[in-house]
Amino acid sequence: GAVVSQHPSRVICKSGTSVKIECRSLDFQATTMFWYRQFPKKSLMLMATSNEGSKATYEQGVEKDKFLINHASLTLSTLTVTSAHPEDSSFYICSARIRPGANYGYTFGSGTRLTVV
């Protein structure tokens, strides 16, 4: 089945540094990827929609300059948390729609646990 590979699964970084999270679609082309963030005991909150070859669309309240999204190819989307601070510590998950145009078939990456110390 369609698989999205997300790396790294866990990362600990120092405050002020940047962290890149990658999501790759392994056996399909993902024209659109979604990036979510989950706080403890909270829902998955959509941060941004990443479209191949164009600028990402950010949800209200999400800082574009802090969470840089690049979707340079049909199989790779990256989220870079720039100048990370402890409040950025969270669980980040990417998702891709398996069939563009179909209203079903979302597959998720395994998530990245970011801890900023």
Add this chain to the structure above:
Amino acid sequence: DQQVKQNSPSLSVQEGRISILNCDYTNSMFDYFLWYKKYPAEGPTFLISISSIKDKNEDGRFTVFLNKSAKHLSLHIVPSQPGDSAVYFCAASATYSGAGSYQLTFGKGTKLSVIP
């Protein structure tokens, strides 16, 4: 304002019995609903979905019921097994073109514990 609500943060069920997880939504534009299962530190795994043109969809031990007039859906798991213990998220999407199309809106999740 939460458009998808799962009002029960947790649910405990005896093994072999039925688990019923509930979800309410407020956006009448939603026309597709999905349930995901999630273990700690992992991404969600798709379980079952239902289109607004149906009121029931069944897949093995999992059945989803949709009541459009009440804007309510539920996931039934029967019989419940200890391996079903996880957090279950309800999600909804609306089919329309333009920015925001096909985005999933998630509820906060319900933690299901199946007791052996």
